[in-house]
Amino acid sequence: MVYERDLNFLEDDTDLESPVDNLDTLAVLDANPEPLRPDPDAMLPLLTHSVPAQRMLAARAFCEIQDARAIPALIHLLTDPCPLVRVATTYALGRNPSPDAVEPLIYQLDRDWNGYVRKGIVWALGNCKDIRALKPLLRSLKVDISAVRLWAASALGQAADLSYEAVIATIPPIIEALINDPLAAVRSNCAWSLGRLCRELPSNVVYATAVDALIQVLEEDCDLGVRDDAKAALLKLGDTRGIQAIENLESESELNL
Numbered sequence: 001m002v003y004e005r006d007l008n009f010l011e012d013d014t015d016l017e018s019p020v021d022n023l024d025t026l027a028v029l030d031a032n033p034e035p036l037r038p039d040p041d042a043m044l045p046l047l048t049h050s051v052p053a054q055r056m057l058a059a060r061a062f063c064e065i066q067d068a069r070a071i072p073a074l075i076h077l078l079t080d081p082c083p084l085v086r087v088a089t090t091y092a093l094g095r096n097p098s099p100d101a102v103e104p105l106i107y108q109l110d111r112d113w114n115g116y117v118r119k120g121i122v123w124a125l126g127n128c129k130d131i132r133a134l135k136p137l138l139r140s141l142k143v144d145i146s147a148v149r150l151w152a153a154s155a156l157g158q159a160a161d162l163s164y165e166a167v168i169a170t171i172p173p174i175i176e177a178l179i180n181d182p183l184a185a186v187r188s189n190c191a192w193s194l195g196r197l198c199r200e201l202p203s204n205v206v207y208a209t210a211v212d213a214l215i216q217v218l219e220e221d222c223d224l225g226v227r228d229d230a231k232a233a234l235l236k237l238g239d240t241r242g243i244q245a246i247e248n249l250e251s252e253s254e255l256n257l
Contacts, residue, residue, distance in 0.1 A: 040067040047073035052082040059088035063095050071098045078104050083114045090120025097128045106136045118148045126155025131162050138173050146183045153177060153186050157193030160200045167197050171206055175213045184223035191217060191226060195233025211237070215245045 038061035046058035047070060059077060062070045074096065077089040086108075093101045102125065109121045122140050125133035133155075140152040159170040171194065178190035194210050201207040217230040234242030 037065055040065055040070070044069060044073070047077065052080070052085055055080065056082065056085045056088050059085060059092045062092035063088065066096050068096070068098070071096055071100060075101050075104045078108045083117060086112065086114065086117045087120050090117060090124050094120065094124035094127045097124070099128070099130060102128050102130045102132050106132065109136050109140065115145050115147055118144060119151055122148055122152045122155050126151070126158045129158050129161050131166055134159060134162070134166055134169065138170065141173060141177050141186075146186065149177070149181065149183065149186045150189055153181075153189035153193055157189075157196040160196050164200070167200050168206055171197055171210050175210060178213055178217060184221075184226050187217070187221065187223070187226045188229040191229040191233050195236050198233075198237055211239050211242055215242060218242075218245060219249065 040061070043058045043061040043065075044067075046054045046061075049055050049058070055077060059074065062074065070092070074089050074092050077085055078093075080086050080089065090105070093105065105121050105125050105128070109118055109125070112118055112121070118140070122137055125137055137152050137156050140148050141156065144152065153174070156170050156174060159166045174190050174194050174197065178187055178194060181187050181190065191214060194214060198207055198210050201210075211234070214230045214234050218227055218234065221227050221230070231246055234246060
C-alpha cells in the first residue's frame with residue numbers, strides 16, 4: 001500500500017471534500033430551466049480520448065448518468081496517469097456500480113498515492129454493496145488518512161445490505177473507530193453506520209455491545225455533533241437502554257438549567 005507517500009495529504013480536517021463532490025453541471029441550458037443531462041453517446045468515445053481533459057470531462061459526465069456501456073472504459077481509467085481523471089472515474093463507477101469494477105477498485109485503493117482518488121474509491125466500493133469490498137474498507141477505516149476514513153466509515157454501513165455475517169464482521173471495527181478515531185466527523189459517520197448495522201441484528205451480544213458503545217459516546221464524547229449522531233442512532237434503533245440513557249441525560253440537563 002502506498003499511504004506513506006502522502007501522510008499529510010488531505011490531513012487538514014477542514015479539507016474533507018473532493019474536487020468533484022459538488023460536480024459542475026455538464027449540461028447546456030436552453031429555454032427550459034431544467035439542465036439537460038450529458039449525452040452518453042457523445043461521452044462514450046471521449047473516455048478513450050488522447051487528451052486527459054477530455055477523458056476527465058467524459059468521466060464526470062458518467063457521474064451524472066448511468067450507462068453500463070461506460071463501465072469497461074471507466075475500469076480502464078482507474079489507472080489513468082492523470083489523478084483528476086482517476087478521481088472523476090471513481091465517482092463515475094460509484095454512480096454506475098458493477099460487480100466487474102469491485103476488484104479493480106480494490107486493486108487501485110491499495111496502490112494509489114492520491115488521497116482524493118482513494119476517497120472516491122471507498123465511496124464507489126460502498127455503493128457496489130459487494131462482500132469483496134468489506135476487508136479493504138475496514139482496512140481504510142483503520143489506517144488511511146482522515147478524509148478516506150470519513151467515507152470508509154459511512155461506506156461500511158452498506159454492509160447491512162449484504163449478510164448477517166458481514167454485519168457481525170463489520171461492527172467491532174466500527175465500534176473501535178467510534179470510540180478512538182481522533183476526527184469527530186469519522187466518529188459521527190461510525191455512529192450512523194453502527195445504527196444502520198444494528199437494525200439488521202437480533203438482540204444478541206454483538207447488538208448489546210454496539211448499543212453500549214453508542215451510549216458511551218452519547219455520554220462521554222467531547223464533540224456535540226458526535227453525541228447528537230449517537231443519539232439519533234439510538235432513537236432509530238428504539239433500544240430501551242438507549243432511550244433510557246437519552247432520557248437520563250435530558251433530565252440532568254434540565255436540572256442544571
